[in-house]
Amino acid sequence: MPANLSPEFKEAEQRYKAATSWEDKLRALEDMLAGIPKHKGTEKMQADIKSRIARMREEGPPKAKSGGRSQAITVDREAEAMAMLLGPPNAGKSSLLRALSKAQPEVAPYPYTTQLPCSGIAYHEDVPLQVVDLPPLSAERPLPWVIGQARNADVLLLVVDLAVDPLSDLHETLRLLEEAKLYPRRDPAAAEEAIRHRAKPAAIVAAKLDSPGARENLDAFRELYDGDLPLFPVSAQSAEGLGEIPAFLFRTCRLMRVYAKQPGKPPDMDRPFVLHEGDTVAVLCEQIHKDFAQNLKFARIWGAHTFDGQRVIGDYVLHDKDVVELHL
Ligand SMILES: Nc1nc2c(ncn2[C@@H]2O[C@H](COP(=O)(O)OP(=O)(O)OP(=O)(O)O)[C@@H](O)[C@H]2O)c(=O)[nH]1
Numbered sequence: 499m500p501a502n503l504s505p506e507f508k509e510a511e512q513r514y515k516a517a518t519s520w521e522d523k524l525r526a527l528e529d530m531l532a533g534i535p536k537h538k539g540t541e542k543m544q545a546d547i548k549s550r551i552a553r554m555r556e557e558g559p560p561k562a563k564s565g566g567r568s569q570a571i572t573v574d575r576e577a578e579a580m581a582m583l584l585g586p587p588n589a590g591k592s593s594l595l596r597a598l599s600k601a602q603p604e605v606a607p608y609p610y611t612t613q614l615p616c617s618g619i620a621y622h623e624d625v626p627l628q629v630v631d632l633p634p635l636s637a638e639r640p641l642p643w644v645i646g647q648a649r650n651a652d653v654l655l656l657v658v659d660l661a662v663d664p665l666s667d668l669h670e671t672l673r674l675l676e677e678a679k680l681y682p683r684r685d686p687a688a689a690e691e692a693i694r695h696r697a698k699p700a701a702i703v704a705a706k707l708d709s710p711g712a713r714e715n716l717d718a719f720r721e722l723y724d725g726d727l728p729l730f731p732v733s734a735q736s737a738e739g740l741g742e743i744p745a746f747l748f749r750t751c752r753l754m755r756v757y758a759k760q761p762g763k764p765p766d767m768d769r770p771f772v773l774h775e776g777d778t779v780a781v782l783c784e785q786i787h788k789d790f791a792q793n794l795k796f797a798r799i800w801g802a803h804t805f806d807g808q809r810v811i812g813d814y815v816l817h818d819k820d821v822v823e824l825h826l
């Protein structure tokens with residue numbers, strides 16, 4: 499073994515030897531490759547690690563043994579709106595989640611980096627929205643649980659790669675989703691009756707807008723795409739277009755926010771309560787505390803649709819940015 503191997507390499511090699519899962523082994527090999535000093539003396543080792551990585555990627559993670567139970571991977575809901583990023587390998591999904599939130603999913607310049615879901619919180623103004631990064635959709639390496647989780651999403655964000663061939667990306671993603679009977683639609687209520695219950699609000703997120711040739715590819719995409727899904731060209735790198743995505747999620751999920759206020763005190767503007775269009779004062783009460791709904795005598799509202807301090811009861815339908823003073 500060549501001398502002068504870096505501490506990073508040695509640490510990764512220890513992890514490789516100790517790893518029991520496919521993911522940990524692969525990750526350790528990648529770290530070994532990143533940490534190995536690049537010179538003539540290590541060329542053979544580099545080639546060996548590369549071929550081990552290639553073999554592992556080719557084989558994919560071990561399937562659950564027949565009769566055994568496959569590991570259940572689930573995404574927990576963390577906000578009133580939950581959007582999921584779906585698309586082919588290397589399209590830029592994890593980079594988008596990094597750019598939209600504080601989450602730090604791994605990003606790498608090769609396919610099949612993401613193995614497990616990762617959630618982050620993006621904001622439309624002061625409204626938190628959950629965005630979930632998932633492993634790629636691919637015919638070569640299908641992971642049925644990914645589409646299973648996508649069924650729980652409120653909105654599907656179909657990510658295509660403007661640096662390569664966005665139209666093929668979209669067609670393949672739509673094919674895989676529709677094969678699994680999940681139907682991305684601009685307006686699910688307008689879908690044919692037979693599939694309406696399996697239709698989901700969706701948009702196309704065209705990623706890597708900053709990359710060479712991306713704008714020409716975007717023009718060609720616009721020309722050739724014959725569907726009606728909303729399209730958001732964005733760059734995770736330059737942040738161009740990113741703000742449109744939380745705004746779209748807020749609208750599509752028909753959210754609104756209201757601020758609660760105690761009598762005689764100023765409203766708490768730091769923490770909005772996130773509700774859905776059509777929700778009433780009673781729904782707000784339930785969100786604050788289950789006893790509040792029963793004990794509510796009346797509320798006073800400050801907002802664009804009332805005169806200041808207007809007195810209402812539990813069935814009053816709230817509006818975005820209303821300030822609500824509850825009297826129990
Ligand atoms: N120029 C440019 N490159 C990007 C952008 N977003 C992602 N990339 C690059 O594209 C490659 C793949 O990015 P990821 O975010 O890991 O892609 P992914 O879709 O999560 O990939 P998988 O997890 O394998 O499905 C990385 O090399 C990123 O640096 C972008 O906005 N601009």
Ligand SMILES: [Mg+2]
Pocket residue numbers: 591592593603604605611612631632
């Ligand atoms: Mg990823």
